[in-house]
Amino acid sequence: MSSTDVAQRLEQVHERVGAACAAVGRGPGEVRVLLATKTMDVAVVRAALLADARLRAAGSPTAPVLLGENRVQELVAKAPDLADLSPTWHVIGPLQSNKVNAALRWAAGVESVADHSLAVRLSQRVRDRGVPLDVWVQVNVSGEPTKHGVPPGAAAELATDVAALPGLRLAGFMTIGARSADEHVVRAGFARLRAVRDEVVGSGAPGTRDARGLSMGMSSDLEAAVAEGATVVRVGTAVFGARPAPGAAG
Numbered sequence: 001m002s003s004t005d006v007a008q009r010l011e012q013v014h015e016r017v018g019a020a021c022a023a024v025g026r027g028p029g030e031v032r033v034l035l036a037t038k039t040m041d042v043a044v045v046r047a048a049l050l051a052d053a054r055l056r057a058a059g060s061p062t063a064p065v066l067l068g069e070n071r072v073q074e075l076v077a078k079a080p081d082l083a084d085l086s087p088t089w090h091v092i093g094p095l096q097s098n099k100v101n102a103a104l105r106w107a108a109g110v111e112s113v114a115d116h117s118l119a120v121r122l123s124q125r126v127r128d129r130g131v132p133l134d135v136w137v138q139v140n141v142s143g144e145p146t147k148h149g150v151p152p153g154a155a156a157e158l159a160t161d162v163a164a165l166p167g168l169r170l171a172g173f174m175t176i177g178a179r180s181a182d183e184h185v186v187r188a189g190f191a192r193l194r195a196v197r198d199e200v201v202g203s204g205a206p207g208t209r210d211a212r213g214l215s216m217g218m219s220s221d222l223e224a225a226v227a228e229g230a231t232v233v234r235v236g237t238a239v240f241g242a243r244p245a246p247g248a249a250g
């Protein structure tokens with residue numbers, strides 16, 4: 001994919017998000033776009049970051065895009081080559097405890113916290129660094145067994161425990177929407193995540209006040225997510241094109 005294509009596609013994604021916001025009376029700056037960079041070359045990610053900066057220089061009201069990586073190996077391979085542009089990286093895939101140190105060299109946030117032991121490990125690693133680490137609790141709203149995340153019924157308790165750990169700032173909740181062609185099913189899952197968020201923030205438990213974030217919606221379902229209150233949408237293929245099939249050569 002050429003830089004021009006990436007720039008055009010990124011602009012289209014910002015337009016989709018803007019239109020989805022307008023449709024439900026939300027402001028265009030209320031939803032941030034995170035670019036899911038898995039399998040993508042540094043050059044194409046750089047093109048997207050530069051295109052995003054140009055859009056804002058030209059008056060776009062959107063906040064700078066975030067970058068998200070699923071695999072720590074890819075994060076540590078790409079981040080140094082993009083450091084001159086100072087992007088904000090989030091980990092958006094399952095994080096093994098032996099990869100925490102490597103991830104934290106680059107990531108300002110971890111969206112995929114689904115168990116207490118990972119949160120404890122993160123807390124231990126960051127408590128001395130002064131700046132809190134933003135964490136999201138990943139919830140498996142669809143119940144699909146292939147999906148990472150805590151079940152909705154256990155999410156509030158995990159979130160409250162995570163929020164109380166030193167060095168961590170509970171920033172919100174993340175989910176991957178149901179793999180369904182039925183928009184009602186997809187939206188119901190996103191509404192479920194919002195309900196978990198409202199329960200936790202409303203509890204008044206220590207450290208939960210900032211947990212208003214909802215990272216939900218991807219290339220195919222971002223409109224439904226924005227309608228249900230997403231504050232971050234995570235987009236890969238809509239900007240970068242199709243990824244190579246798993247196992248494909250190259």
Ligand SMILES: *Cc1c(COP(=O)(O)O)cnc(C)c1O
Nearest residue numbers: 036070092218219234235236237
């Ligand atoms: C790949 C990925 C995305 C983006 O998916 P697209 O369908 O390509 O937009 C979002 N979130 C997570 C966790 C991902 O792994």
